Amino acid sequence: MTVNRPVCVLVGAPGAGKTTVGRALAGALGVEFRDTDEDIERMAGKPIPEIFVDEGEAHFRALERAAVAAALASCPGVLALGGGAVLAEENRAELVGHTVVYLSVELTDAIKRVDLGVGRPLLALNPRATLRYLLDQRRPFYQEVATATVVTDGRDPADIVTEVLTLLDR
Numbered sequence: 001m002t003v004n005r006p007v008c009v010l011v012g013a014p015g016a017g018k019t020t021v022g023r024a025l026a027g028a029l030g031v032e033f034r035d036t037d038e039d040i041e042r043m044a045g046k047p048i049p050e051i052f053v054d055e056g057e058a059h060f061r062a063l064e065r066a067a068v069a070a071a072l073a074s075c076p077g078v079l080a081l082g083g084g085a086v087l088a089e090e091n092r093a094e095l096v097g098h099t100v101v102y103l104s105v106e107l108t109d110a111i112k113r114v115d116l117g118v119g120r121p122l123l124a125l126n127p128r129a130t131l132r133y134l135l136d137q138r139r140p141f142y143q144e145v146a147t148a149t150v151v152t153d154g155r156d157p158a159d160i161v162t163e164v165l166t167l168l169d170r
């Protein structure tokens with residue numbers, strides 16, 4: 001039986017660069033890139049902001065728990081989790097034993113990268129204050145699940161990919 005485990009799971013706040021760095025990292029490793037946000041959109045047949053409006057955040061989080069469990073069990077490549085996936089105890093427990101890289105970002109860089117919250121429903125109102133709250137709330141959870149942390153502030157994605165490749169010994 002073949003067991004598919006991600007080479008690397010990326011966690012971090014909105015704007016940390018999970019999707020950007022994850023895609024480039026997967027390209028460098030020659031493996032598939034998967035993003036639970038994209039899996040959820042495919043499952044639901046609509047974009048994440050519409051799921052929040054039509055069914056609410058609790059429903060989105062339920063879809064996210066299913067997407068995280070499925071991806072951890074079937075993705076052999078680089079897997080990016082949604083920014084809030086670590087909020088669920090169930091997801092944090094599922095991450096034990098995986099190689100999990102926390103792409104850390106602080107407020108100044110995160111706010112520049114999230115483009116006033118476009119496409120990010122939680123940041124639609126008052127992005128700066130909300131992002132500050134999310135970063136403070138989630139930092140301990142990202143640290144709890146991470147097997148390594150890579151600081152992304154003031155660095156370009158190619159530089160971050162190089163550091164992750166070194167961490168992975170590739």
Ligand SMILES: Nc1ncnc2c1ncn2[C@@H]1O[C@H](COP(=O)(O)OP(=O)(O)OP(=O)(O)O)[C@@H](O)[C@H]1O
Binds near residue numbers: 020037
């Ligand atoms: N290290 C970086 N330096 C500058 N800009 C970056 C960096 N990483 C990502 N970006 C830019 O920031 C934006 C957000 O990046 P990305 O979508 O990869 O973040 P994310 O962590 O996947 O966010 P989300 O949790 O919302 O999915 C994109 O426009 C991307 O080009």
Ligand SMILES: O=C(O)C1=C[C@@H](O)[C@@H](O)[C@H](O)C1
Binds near residue numbers: 120121
């Ligand atoms: O930070 C969050 O809670 C989110 C981040 C995105 O990746 C999406 O999963 C969604 O917009 C929620």
Ligand SMILES: [Mg+2]
Binds near residue numbers: 020037
């Ligand atoms: Mg993303």
